Amino acid sequence: MRKESYTDTIAAIATARGPAGISIIRISGPRSISIADKLFRGKIKPSRAKSHTVHFGEICNPISQQVIDQVMLSVFLAPHTYTGDDMAEISCHGSDFVASQILKVIIKTGARLAEPGEFTKRRVLANKMDITQAEAVLALTNAKNESTCRSALDQLQGKLTGYVADLGNQLKTIIARIEHLLEFEESNQTTQLQFRKIINQVKTIRADIDKTIKQNEALKYLHSGVYCVIIGxxxxxxxxxxxxxxEQDRAIVTEIPGTTRDSLQETVSINNLxxxxxxxxxxKIIKNPDKTQKIEAIGIEKSQDWLKTADFxxxxxxNSSPLTQQDRLVYDAVKHKPHLIVLNKIDRTPHFNKNFFKxxxxxxxxxxxxQGVDRLKNAMSRSYTRKIAGGNGYLALNERHLDILKQLSGLIKQAEKENYLETALVNLRNGLDLLGSVTSLVSNEQILDTIFSKFCIGK
Ligand SMILES: Nc1nc2c(ncn2[C@@H]2O[C@H](COP(=O)(O)OP(=O)(O)O)[C@@H](O)[C@H]2O)c(=O)[nH]1
Ligand SMILES: [Mg+2]
Structure with missing residues (x-):
């Protein structure tokens, strides 16, 4: 971590731009209070004020002595502050001009402009919160609906931190067990038996991680919806x-095969999803399409593109006609992706060989x-709600956490496949290190900077 950033005093406007009731300017660092002393005129000198107190007064330009605004000044003394350093917050009238004039004199008096997220970064560096909680602060400032707000708050309150600690403890226990076995590796037979036992425990841990990953992948559908392509x-x-x-007529329906030449897309809420x-x-495969078939061939190419990108x-x-080669082609195209088999035209005499789907x-x-459309709707939404609901409440993860958990799952899977305790141990130890990077102060400053660069200045 950059050492000098600890000793700097930083300042920024913490509220949004534009006309508002009030604007808040934040100062943090060892010189916060002495800067306030130079700028604030009130009943009490800021350096005489008790921690966590608010004072009415004026902010003046220290050179011209001109009053810039009437303000409320809050004084927070280290160590029980947001950043862990001394802090002062000035609430002025909500004008961009006034706020920036105040910021200007603060900078002139010895602070520097804060970088995006620097207040929260200092909180992390002061060990007052871990990285996941800082990310939660960011998620909270960006939250747009109840569910994203709820999950960010959970994370801020340490839900993810607890999950990682718990997972880490389970891994540590297994690692210790393997180390113990390796030390007393006299009877080969017992070791083999124990080895299998350990692998089973490892599998349980991985199943739990995979469940969390799956839940989160499903969660993304809550926010952005499921891309569901209809193929046949x-x-x-x-x-x-x-x-x-x-529940409306949007697509053209005719008896002439190949009527739908382009793809149509519409959004619908099915059981709240x-x-x-x-x-x-x-x-279908068109060999050497003639002129009229060309348009259809393009449509078919497009459906193949959709197949690649669809979620479902x-x-x-x-159901009323026998299975054909084209049906097999359709099934081959979807069978390895999340899908539902729909047999249509059940109002007619059945001729389709259902056994094909085993x-x-x-x-x-x-x-x-x-007929059966409600059942279909339920089947469609159920495949997602089940994944999302699993267990009591879910752990919402961001891309960075998900990426780490996926890598961890891969390492554990590798450990399961190993034939020797020694090599399994290496994978598990690497996994434990990796897991640590979810919450711990990342030694890689680049990662830290990437996280905080997404913050706004003043947070
Ligand atoms: N009897 C019966 N005919 C249907 C049913 N669904 C569609 N059709 C008919 O099948 C033909 C082709 O339907 P369409 O929706 O255009 O099929 P697409 O080419 O797969 O889009 C039309 O004549 C529809 O009226 C059904 O459930 N029962
Ligand atoms: Mg059609």
Whole structure:
């Protein structure tokens, strides 16, 4: 960490720009109070004031003695302050001009302009909060709805810190056990038995980490919605289903195969979860398309693009006609991605070979006659709400935490595969170090700077 930054006194306007009731200028560092002494005229000298007290007075230009504004000055003395250093906060009238005039005289009197997030960074450097809590402060200042606010507050109150500590303790216990085994490695047989036991414990830990990762991946859908593409060969009823799910007629439905030439996208809330539905042209192979087929071929290419980017796929098949090569193609394209098999046209005599899907769950509907559509909606939302809900409350993570947990899961998985305790131990130790970087003061200043650069000045 940059040493000199500890001894600097920093200042910034902490409130947003634009006309407002009040603006607040923050000062932090060893010279905060002496600077206030030079600028503030009131009943009491700031250096005589008790910690955590507020005083009415004026801020004057120390050279011209001109009054800049009438203010309230708050005095906070180290160590029980936000940054851990002496601090002063000046609440002035909410004009950008007044606030910046005050900031100017503060800087002239011996402070320097704070960098983005520097107050919070100092709080971290003073060991008053860990990195995850600083990130929570940032998340809170950016929170736009109740759920992001709630999860940021949880994190600020140490939920993630506790999770990491708990996970770390579990890993430490296992590492200690392995070290113990390695020390007394006389009877090979018992070691093997113990080894397997340990691996099972390791697997349980990884399952827990993977659950947290999955929950978080699902959480992202709460905020930004699920991109759900409807796929199937031409004429199986994709557009009809699209309209049904939207509860309106948006896509053109005809008996002529290949009517939907471009993709249509509409957003709909299904059981309180946002789905961005995409109706595509069907998937089929057109060899040497003629002129009229060219447009359709483009549509089909687009559906293939959608397949790559979609979060979720509704694979639609016609229950009233026999399975074809094109259906197989559709199934092959979706089977390794999150999907639901939808058998449409159940109002007609069935001719489809359902056994083709083996143990896969299928949802039976008639898009035309609105049968089974509610069941389909429930199946769609359930696959997400189940992931999000798991357990009592969830642990909301940001990209940095998720990235670390994914790497950790990879290292543990590697440890499970090892045939020797020694090598498994190396992976677990690396994992423990990695886990530490979620909360601990990161030795890599670049990471620290990246985190704080996202803050606003004054926070
Ligand atoms: N009997 C029956 N016909 C349907 C059903 N869904 C769609 N169709 C008909 O199948 C044809 C093709 O439908 P469309 O939605 O355009 O299919 P797409 O090419 O997959 O988008 C149209 O004539 C629809 O009326 C259904 O559930 N039952
Ligand atoms: Mg269509």
């Amino acid at each position: 060969k031409p004429n199986v009823g994709k557009s009809s289903l699209f309209n049904r799910l939207l 946002i789905f961005h539905l995409i109706d595509t042209a069907g998937l 796929i509704l694979a639609v098949f016609d 143990s896969e769950k299928t949802v039976l509907v008639s898009a035309k006659y609105n």
